[in-house]
Amino acid sequence: MNETPTTWPKDDAIALAETVRAAESGPGAPARRRFIRDTGAAGAALGIGPLILPRRARAAGKTLKILQWAHFVPAYDKWFDNEYTKQWGEKNDTEVIVDHVGIPAINSRAAAEVSAQKGHDLFMFLWPPPTYETQVIDHREIYQECERKHGKPIDLAVKSTYNPKTRKYFGFSDSFVPDPVNYRIDLWSEAGMAQGPRSWEDVMRVGRKIKETKNVPVGIGLSAELDTAMAMRTLLYAFGGSVQDAEGRVVLDSKNTLEAVKFATGLYKATMTPEVMAWDASSNNRALLAGKISLCLNAISTTRAAENDKLPIADQIGLTKALMGSTRAIGLEHVMDCYVIWKFAENVEGAKKFLVDYIDNFHRGFVASQYYNFPCFASTVPDLDKLLADDPHTPAGKYKVLADVTKWATNVGYPGYANAAVDEIFGTWVLNTMFAKAASGTMSPQAAIREADRKCRAIFAKWQTKKLV
Numbered sequence: 396m397n398e399t400p401t402t403w404p405k406d407d408a409i410a411l412a413e414t415v416r417a418a419e420s421g422p423g424a425p426a427r428r429r430f431i432r433d434t435g436a437a438g439a440a441l442g443i444g445p446l447i448l449p450r451r452a453r454a455a456g457k458t459l460k461i462l463q464w465a466h467f468v469p470a471y472d473k474w475f476d477n478e479y480t481k482q483w484g485e486k487n488d489t490e491v492i493v494d495h496v497g498i499p500a501i502n503s504r505a506a507a508e509v510s511a512q513k514g515h516d517l518f519m520f521l522w523p524p525p526t527y528e529t530q531v532i533d534h535r536e537i538y539q540e541c542e543r544k545h546g547k548p549i550d551l552a553v554k555s556t557y558n559p560k561t562r563k564y565f566g567f568s569d570s571f572v573p574d575p576v577n578y579r580i581d582l583w584s585e586a587g588m589a590q591g592p593r594s595w596e597d598v599m600r601v602g603r604k605i606k607e608t609k610n611v612p613v614g615i616g617l618s619a620e621l622d623t624a625m626a627m628r629t630l631l632y633a634f635g636g637s638v639q640d641a642e643g644r645v646v647l648d649s650k651n652t653l654e655a656v657k658f659a660t661g662l663y664k665a666t667m668t669p670e671v672m673a674w675d676a677s678s679n680n681r682a683l684l685a686g687k688i689s690l691c692l693n694a695i696s697t698t699r700a701a702e703n704d705k706l707p708i709a710d711q712i713g714l715t716k717a718l719m720g721s722t723r724a725i726g727l728e729h730v731m732d733c734y735v736i737w738k739f740a741e742n743v744e745g746a747k748k749f750l751v752d753y754i755d756n757f758h759r760g761f762v763a764s765q766y767y768n769f770p771c772f773a774s775t776v777p778d779l780d781k782l783l784a785d786d787p788h789t790p791a792g793k794y795k796v797l798a799d800v801t802k803w804a805t806n807v808g809y810p811g812y813a814n815a816a817v818d819e820i821f822g823t824w825v826l827n828t829m830f831a832k833a834a835s836g837t838m839s840p841q842a843a844i845r846e847a848d849r850k851c852r853a854i855f856a857k858w859q860t861k862k863l864v
Contacts, residue, residue, distance in 0.1 A: 456489060456490055457487075457488060457489040457490070457742060457745060458490045458492065458741070458742065459484070459489050459490070459491045459516050459742050459745045459749060460492045460494070460516050460517070460741075461480070461491065461492065461493045461494070461518075461519070461749075462493075462494050462495075462496065462504065462514070462515040462517070462519065463494075463495060463518075463519035464495060464496060464497065464498055464501065464521060465495040465496065465497055466764070466767075467696035467700075467767065468696060468699055468764050468765050468767045470763055470764070470765060471760070471763045471764040471765070471767065471768070472495065473763075474759070474760070474763035475493065475760070475763070476493050479753075479756065483749065483752060487745070487748065489742075489745055491749075494515070498521060498621070498676065501521065502822070505518060505520070505524070508737065509530050509737070512739045513739065514737065514739075514740075515737070515740070516736065516737070516740040516741060516742045516745065516746040517734050517735075517736060517740075517746045517749065518735050518737065519732060519733065519734050519735075520566070520732075520733045520734075520735065521730045521731065521732065521733075522731055522818070522821065523556060523565075523566065523731060523733055523806070523807065523813035523817075523818060524565065524566055524733055524818065525558060525813055525814050525815045525817075525818050525863065526815045526818050526819065527565065527735060528558060528563060528565040528863055529863075530737060530738060530739075531565055531566065531736060532736045532737075532740075533563045533564055533565075534556065534565070534567040534735075534736065535563075535564045536747070537567050537750050538564060538567065540751050541750075541751055541754045541772055542772075544754070544755065545754060545772040545774045545775055546772065546773070546774045547772075548772055549770075549771050549772075549773060549801050550801075551568075551571055551728060551731075551801065551804060551805065551806055552568040552571070552771035554805075554808065554809075554812050554813060555568055555571075555728075555731050555733060555806045555807075555812075555813050556568050556733055556813070557812060558812065558814060558863065559812055560643075560814070560862070560863065560864060561862075561863065565735070566733040566734060566735045567733070567734050567735075567736075567750055568732055568733050568734070568771045569732050569734065569750065569753060569757065569760075569770075569771055570732045570757070570760070570761075570768035570769055570770060570771055571728040571729075571730065571731050571732065571769055571771060571804070572694045572728060572729040572730035572732075572767055572768060572769065573694065573726070573728065573769060573800045573804055574625055574629070574692055574693065574694060574727050574728060574729035575692075575693075575694075575695070575714045575715060575716055575717075575726070575796060575800075576591060576592060576690060576691075576692055576714065576715040576717075576718060577683055577690065577691050577692070577693050577697055577698065577712055577713075577714060578591045578690040578712070578713050578714075578715065579611070579686070579689045579690070579708075579711055579712065579713075580710075580711045580712065580713040580790065581711045582605050582611060582689045583601060583605070583689070583690075583713070585609075586601045586604050586608075587601070588601050590713075590715070591713050591714075591715040592690070592715060592718060593715070593719060594719040594720070594724075595630065595633060595634075595658065595662075595718050595719065595720050597718070598613060598662065598666070598690060598718065599658075599661065599662055599665060602662070602665070602666035602689060602690060603666050605689045606665075606667075609689075611686075611687065611688060611689045612666055612667045612668045612687075612688055612689065613662070613667050613688060613689055613690050613691075614667070614678075614679050614682045614683065614687070614688030614689075614690065614691040615662070615671060615679070615690075615691060615692060616671050616674040616678065616679060617659075617663060617671045617672050617830055617831040617834055617835075618671065618672055618674045618675070618827065618831065619824040619827055619828070620674060620675050620676045620678075620827075621676045622674075622676050622679055622692070622693065623674070623824075623827045623831075624821055624824065625692065625727045625728075625729060625807075626692045627826050627827060627829075627830045628809075628826060629692065629718075629725065629726050629727050630655050630658070630659055630720065630830075631652060631655045631826065632720075632723070632725045632727075632805065632809055633655070633718060633719065633720025633722065633723055633724065634651055634654045634655035634658065634720040634721050634722055635649075635651035635654070635720070635721065635722035635723070636649055636654070636655050637652075637809060637810060638808070638817060638826070638851055639808065639810075639811045639816075639855075640810065640811065641810045641811050642811065643811050643814065643855075645848065645851050645852050645855050647844065647847060647848040647851050648844055648845060648848035651721075652844055653840055654721060656829065656830060656833045656840040656843065656844060657833075657840050658720075659830050660834045663835075664834070672831060672834075672835060679691040679692075679693055679697075680693060680697045680700070683697055683708075683712065684697065684701055684706060684708060686708055692726075693729065694729040694730065694767065695714070695766065695767055695794070697712070698712050698714065698788075698793075699765050699767065709789075710789045710790065712793075713790065714793050714794065714796050714797070715796055716796045716797070716799070716800070716803055717804070724803060725803055725805055725809075726803050726804050726805070727804065727805060727806075727807065727809075728805070728806065731806065731807075732768065734750060754772055754775060755775075757770050757772065757775040757776065758775055761775075761776045761779070762782070766782065766783060766786070766794060766797075769797075769800060773801070779798065780798045783795050783798050784798075814858070814863065815858040815861070815863045815864055816851075816855040816857070816859075816864045819854050819858070820850070820851055820854055825847050825854075826847065828843075828847070829843045829846070829847035830843075832846075
């Protein structure tokens with residue numbers, strides 16, 4: 396990406412700006428505006444810049460315009476922008492233009508491009524985007540070509556990009572990001588559990604002990620932001636609850652959900668502080684790196700930030716895999732990379748070829764991401780276990796716990812597929828609110844669950860009338 400990007404022609408830029416404003420004032424706008432407000436500090440802390448519009452294409456040759464987020468591991472963007480896409484462009488007589496936005500801008504930017512029917516050829520979401528199914532091509536043939544070369548994609552990728560109702564692949568997932576438990580080795584060792592927690596009961600018991608003896612709380616968000624949404628689903632699934640069953644029927648109001656909400660309420664009261672009720676998406680990162688919490692759920696961007704910045708706490712951050720609840724040990728993906736090709740894209744065929752070729756070269760992407768982006772086609776990183784085990788940072792071997800992540804990481808919408816209703820429930824923080832109201836005492840656990848269940852059923856009904864669920 397050039398240091399001095401130019402902009403679209405004036406008329407196109409004005410039109411896109413107007414559609415951004417329209418997208419942020421239409422249905423669901425309060426949640427979007429709140430998300431942008433709450434995570435603005437995170438974007439600033441991570442160096443995420445303002446929205447950059449695509450530049451005009453050169454008169455000669457082809458152009459491929461790609462939009463994706465500003466990666467939490469800067470080394471990946473450096474490789475992707477300045478090395479990989481330039482090499483691919485030279486081989487394919489194509490000028491590749493990569494534009495980056497911060498996480499808060501992804502939804503509003505997508506809505507603006509759809510409204511304008513103009514934008515990027517490839518658009519990357521960090522979560523499944525089934526609500527845009529009617530605006531994108533069927534990505535089936537991309538999966539088929541990659542499968543021919545590299546074997547079947549992991550189930551997590553299919554569950555995140557395929558609609559069994561319409562039999563359409565509404566996206567293509569190249570990679571996902573694990574969401575392990577990050578814990579303070581020194582604090583947990585002093586409390587008698589040097590290897591970190593293995594169950595949610597461990598978090599309750601040892602987390603309480605650390606808070607009482609060291610005045611260092613557990614750090615799991617209970618606010619309207621992405622990390623809370625992932626953590627609460629992890630907890631819900633571990634205790635046997637879910638929003639929908641495998642057939643897509645709403646089943647939130649259940650004894651398993653009640654058990655999960657009661658546990659979360661007890662965990663908040665025993666191990667946490669009210670600060671988590673107002674956290675943004677990077678609050679847990681900052682708190683862990685500052686030594687202010689004993690544990691959080693997060694991707695390895697936290698540990699990599701500590702290592703790359705040579706922070707003293709780097710050697711004291713350990714990782715564990717998904718924790719056992721009353722029913723199962725399960726975790727969510729932290730980020731699900733989902734590329735879409737709009738129907739109105741100007742270079743559909745180039746976008747398809749780019750994705751297939753990128754999977755051919757995914758091993759380079761895995762290394763460039765410092766093991767943050769895990770492959771959706773496992774054969775592309777055959778030495779994954781060895782790379783994780785040989786990571787040179789201390790404590791030695793701490794990344795080995797991620798080697799079997801596909802056995803315990805699952806998708807938003809588990810045990811079913813991601814769908815438009817699940818996407819809306821996620822994006823409007825229905826589950827975040829349910830857990831927070833119970834934990835804060837605003838509602839009883841039963842009342843909070845009933846309220847959330849009614850909202851979920853209404854959302855499912857809306858999308859069922861559109862024949863997408």
